[in-house]
Amino acid sequence: MQKITVIFLSTSVALGAMLQGALAEDADNITAAYSKDGRYYTADDVPTFNVAEDGTVDWPTYEGFRRYHSECHVCHGPDGEGSSYAPAIKNSAVDLDYYDFLEIVASGKMESKGGTEFVMPTFGANRNVMCYLDDIYVYLKARGSDAIPRGRPRQKEPKSDAIRADQKECLDG
Numbered sequence: 155m156q157k158i159t160v161i162f163l164s165t166s167v168a169l170g171a172m173l174q175g176a177l178a179e180d181a182d183n184i185t186a187a188y189s190k191d192g193r194y195y196t197a198d199d200v201p202t203f204n205v206a207e208d209g210t211v212d213w214p215t216y217e218g219f220r221r222y223h224s225e226c227h228v229c230h231g232p233d234g235e236g237s238s239y240a241p242a243i244k245n246s247a248v249d250l251d252y253y254d255f256l257e258i259v260a261s262g263k264m265e266s267k268g269g270t271e272f273v274m275p276t277f278g279a280n281r282n283v284m285c286y287l288d289d290i291y292v293y294l295k296a297r298g299s300d301a302i303p304r305g306r307p308r309q310k311e312p313k314s315d316a317i318r319a320d321q322k323e324c325l326d327g
Contacts (some may be wrong), residue, residue, distance in 0.1 A: 183248065184299050192314030193288075197282040200252045201288045209309055211302060213317060215236035216310035218293025221286040225277075233304040234297050240274075247295035255291055259283065 186204045187192035192213050194204040204212040222234070231237035234244030247255060262276035277283040283290070296302045 183252070184295065184301075190216075191316030192311065193317065194292075199285050201292050203292040204208065204311075205208050205300060205301050209307070211296070211307040211310050212292075213311050213313045214289040214292050215296050215302065216293075217286060217313075217317075218289035218291070218296075219307055221282070222290050222293055225280070225283050226290065235304070240272075244294055245298040247291050248298035252291065256287060259287060259290075281325055285321060 183196055183198075183200060184202060185196060186202050187197040188195055189204065189212075194202050194212055194214075196202050201214070203215040205215070223232070226243075227233075229237065229240035230243045231240070231268075234242060236242030250258075260278035263274040265272045273296065278288060287300075297304075
C-alpha cells in the first residue's frame with residue numbers, strides 16, 4: 155500500500171508542477187495587477203512596469219533605463235538593441251522567467267555556439283547592478299513589449315520614500 159501512495163503522490167506532484175508550468179506560461183507577465191510603494195507587479199507578484207497614457211513611466215522603469223545605460227549597454231547596446239559584442243536583450247525580460255533572468259545576471263552564463271564562446275559575466279557582487287536589478291528588469295520588459303520607445307523616458311513618476319529607503323539600505327548594506 156505504501157508504494158501506491160508514493161506513486162500517487164509523485165504523480166500528483168508531477169501533474170501539479172506541469173499544471174503550474176502551464177499556468178505560468180499562460181500568465182500575463184506584462185500587465186500590472188497592483189502597485190505597492192511606487193512599484194508595480196503582475197498578478198503572480200513579478201515586477202513589471204506602468205506607462206500612463208501620456209507616456210509617464212513609473213520610477214523603477216526610469217531608474218532601470220539609467221542603470222541599464224550605466225552598466226549594461228556597453229555590451230548589449232543602447233536600449234537593449236544588441237551590439238557586435240553581445241546579443242540584444244530587450245526581449246529577455248519578456249521571454250525569460252523572472253527568476254531565470256535574475257540568476258543569469260547574478261551568476262553569469264557561458265554558452266558555445268558555432269565554435270564561439272559567449273560569456274555573460276557575473277554581477278552578483280556589483281551593487282550598482284544588484285540593488286537595481288528589478289528596475290533594469292522592468293525597463294527591459296517595457297522595451298521588449300514596445301511599451302516605451304528607445305531613449306530616455308521623458309516623464310516619470312516621483313521616486314517613493316519606500317524605493318528611496320530600499321536603495322539606501324541595499325547600497326549601504
